[in-house]
Amino acid sequence: MTAFSFETSSLRETAGEAGQATPCISRNSIRSIPWIRARPWLFRLVPLAAALAVTGCTGVPVAQQRLVSRPGMIFSDAPELSSRGVLAAQIEPGRSAGGAQAAGCTACR
């Protein structure tokens, strides 16, 4: 759990701000989801996700999106615009989308 001390403390403030900024999302309703209740650190990340999603409600006119439309600013699956390679999943296994475990499954899950 110590590995997450940095993340939880940094997210604590953001979650508090999100709670004020997004009244349409009830903190208790999120907390009641079992797999979030079992992972307190994740509870702090969900309001952040909600905050970032709801922040977009303000909208930025297309005419003001010149800087955010540059190739280096876009989230894209195009290989030349993505910074993540396919092989990275082999050396950072917890970062990948997951998938079936390879050999050795009788001894580990």
Added chain:
Amino acid sequence: MKRVAPLLLLGLVWAHELTIAAEPAARLFGAAPSAEFNAELLHASDLTLTHSSDTFRLAWTKTEAALAIGLATIAVDYTPVPFDFLGQTTELKSTTPSFQFELKHRAGARLELLAGAGVRHGFDSYRALWLDEYFRQRFARLAGYRRADPSSLAVSVGVRWEYLPGSGFAQLGYSRAQDDVAPGYEIDFNGLRRGQETLATDTVALTFENVVTSRLRTRVEVRVIDTTGRKPRVGAEASANFAIAERWIARVDFGASDERPTFRANFGGVELEFALTESLAVFAGAHAYRDTGEIENALLFTSAAPGLDSRRGELGLRHDGAKISWRVALGTVASDFAATNPATDFFQNLYRDRHWLSLRAAGSWRF
């Protein structure tokens, strides 16, 4: 000459682009065709991994179809630990082809439907190949052993909703993969036992992408992954791209994943980009990754990986043109595993600290 060659190559690409930029866009079956390629290399003293793929894409007014063909290779200098009296040093090589088909269809002004299917035949990681050889050398002569023939089949569906024009996107995706893996083996007084061969993985991912200000674009993804025989893995990742100035961009991301009872991983990184010209940018990045090690329940021996701590640095160039765009990046990765324990000592050479050299080149060409 070695210094001149890359400059010459860049010059040729730009000259070619200037020539074709004036040409009208080509059409094939009434669609705008484009092609993409991606080539990667990871090299350590005892391991070399490569992956390359080519994608051909056709875009009609409302529908887009893409077919990708991939080829991955793994080369391992397999070395057992000195006290593994059944083990032999050998060289392992594996080639894994894959095919992927994707469809996108604009179902409304703000709604896009996504679907995909893919198939792979061969080992998906150096770890799987290493462990398969370990079990082969140990148990190949015993009744109950069968040569592994790993493969995978996956399908996916999704929907992308542009809930604010150009500013807010929400995407929900589901995928199911069925993997025939190289199973592990256990032996006891009842003989050799082969592990589960077929594993199914269900993944649900919810992604939000927002233009928050005129300089900030963010993306947040939450996903749940459920694989046969394991507890669901929950993960989240947040990314932010910020235009610091006209020529400077900062890209930041951080995230974590968690699988009960004990697996946890957290990671993050930052990348800075500087635009040298209108179409050419240089970037540098640093990333860190840490996990607690794989979940295991073995009483005696286990192949579960110990905790991992890695740091990655990268330097690269990107060119964005009207017809041709590309990116090259060179980097190093330092991977430090926690020490093995008596239950995992046979895998000391699999889970050894490594310094990797990484090279990646990718590009797209709009005909």
